[in-house]
Amino acid sequence: MAESGRDRKLYLGPRLRLLRRELGINQSQMAEELGVSPSYLNHLERNQRPLSAQMLLRFADVYDIDIREFVAGSSTDASGRLREIFSDPLLRDIGVPRDESMELAENYPSVVEAMTRLYQAVTDLRRIPDAIDRLSGSGAVGSALDWVRDYVQQNHNHFPELESAAEDVAAQLPDDPADLYVALRQRLERDHGVSLRIANDRMMGSALRFYDLHRRRLLVSDRLPTSARLFAAAFQLCMLSLDRPIADQIARAGAEGEAQAVLRVMLTNYTAAALVMPYGRFFAAAEESRYDIALLETRFGASYEQVAHRLTTLARTGARGAPFFMLKVDIAGTVSKRFSGEGVPLARFGGACPRWNLYRAFQAPGQSLSEIVEMPDGEKYFTICRTLPDPAHNRNARSTRAIALGCHVKHAPRILAADGLLLDRANSIGPACHICERTACPDRALPPVTRTLAVSPYQRTASPYPFQQV
Known part of the structure; x- marks a missing residue:
């Protein structure tokens, strides 16, 4: 029985x-x-x-x-990574069955992590063969960034000890963003003897924020908007007042060398966001407003990107927010930030799908584009995409960037921006062309590495790269 x-x-x-x-x-x-x-x-x-x-x-x-x-369990992401790895031309002829990769992801997570790191190393070597001589063996910076990104993903972009430490400090400070900025400046002066000054280009040069350790002063560029000035003050206070919990987190991570330096900055940024947007208040405001990003920006004095990033961190036991994922890309498709939510099949080793509103957002600057998207496996997700304002602090920057925020469609009723969307109608997209097996896609830029091309001189299809079906 x-x-x-x-x-x-x-x-x-x-x-x-x-x-x-x-x-x-x-x-x-x-x-x-x-x-x-x-x-x-x-x-x-x-x-x-x-x-x-x-x-x-x-x-x-x-x-x-x-x-x-x-x-x-949390083997969905691991299984997706294995499918991507096993679809590589180096391995695809083995034909690893889907059930075997799922069993490996479920029962041997350490093996999956080891394979992922090895595949990342192979991918890095393929990506920069012409730069090896120029870098003279200093490619460890990329490895450090990858190590930190992996560590953040393993922790679901949530660090409870840092959240608690930041909340304890925030409880002693005012809620209003304007008053908070004043209080942070006063706290820096009173507790650490650090003065905050707004400085022009002549004094700042190319820097946006500079801590003059000898003169005990924090210089902040006058080109930065109010939200960035508030964050700069919070970052400095966290670096000085909350250095112990940050150091403890780094010690637990086991980071070394450049990875340790990158992780320290990342965790200090994380703690600063938790100070400006304390977990309890931010979570309550997000739930009450149904994740109204514009309202959250105003209430906490934060930028769109800061709020979007903060929404990916709401994983506290007993007070979990909608499990958002986030991407930040430029118009060329280069991903500079990537935070995965619960089982979102985003290609880790490539770009995003050109059919997605993420790229259409560049044609509608400043507008929020919401839609339901469907992946090749039938899973649907709600996404909202918007370009970021041109950086006033960098007059030479020419690349516009966009943010994509999303979650599984089952969470869409919780989100204000999803109102009016028909949940049963979706835009068909894929994780990335090189691993997407969706047929007859007219926007395909690359053939899937898991299939054999089926190009014929006697027929032209809608897709520029037709491939053989199973």
Whole structure:
């Protein structure tokens, strides 16, 4: 007789190992914290014993995890990465079945991470062969950025300790953005002896923000808008007042060298955003307004990009926001920011689909373009795309950038910008041309690497790259 849903035994060994690795503790330490023997924990991790409801509750209590999320697992992203890797010309002739890649993603997350890093290294080598001599072996900067992006993704772009530290400071400060800016300047002066000055181009040169350590002053360019000045003050206060929790997070991450420097800036930016937009107040305002970005900009004195980025961080247990993903691209399709939500099949090693409103937004500067999109696997997502204002602080910049924010269509009723859209009508897009197997696409720029071209002199199709069907 098949087991009922209530009686189904839970074997979650790989997830337990992954949790322990993320916590940076060994089996003996975890067993002691849980009040069990190391041998029992070893049996659980090897799937030799099922995880009882009582033990599951103990894990949730000791390590503050969401039970539903922990049981459901997070192998969707890993499975998608494996499908992309196995579709590479170097590997596609092996024909790894989909069920095998899903089993690998579910049961061996460390192996998936190792394969992803190796594939990233191969991709980097393919991308910059002509720059190897020029870089003279200094390509570690790209690797540092990739390492930090991977680390942020592994943590779902949410760092609870930094959120709590920033909220504690914010509780002592006013809510109104104008008053907050004044209070931040006063706090810098009072607690750290740092004065904030607005400076012109002659003093700033090409810098937008400069901390003069010897004179104990923070110089901020007069070209920056009010939201950027507020953020600059918050960044400096976090760097000085919250350096300990930031350093602790870096130590737990195990970052080294250039990756450590990049991570420090990223985490300080994260903490500054959490100070300007404290989690509790921001989450409540987002839910109450149904994620009205314009209202959130005004209420917290933040820019569109700052609010969009903040929306991707709302993953606190018991107070989770809509799981947004975010992309920032330029008109050439170069992705400079990428934060994935729950299982969004964005191609990690390429650009985005040209059929998406993200690129149409460049033809309608300043307008928010909302739509429902459908991926080749049938999953649908709500997205909102908008260009960013030209950077007044950089007179030589010529590239306009756009932000795409989105989530699974099941969350669309929670979002104001989705009102009026027909959820059963969607624009068909793909993750990226080189891994998209959607047929008869007139906008295809590359053939899928998983298929063989079927070009014929006797027929021209709507797609410039017809390929053989399975």
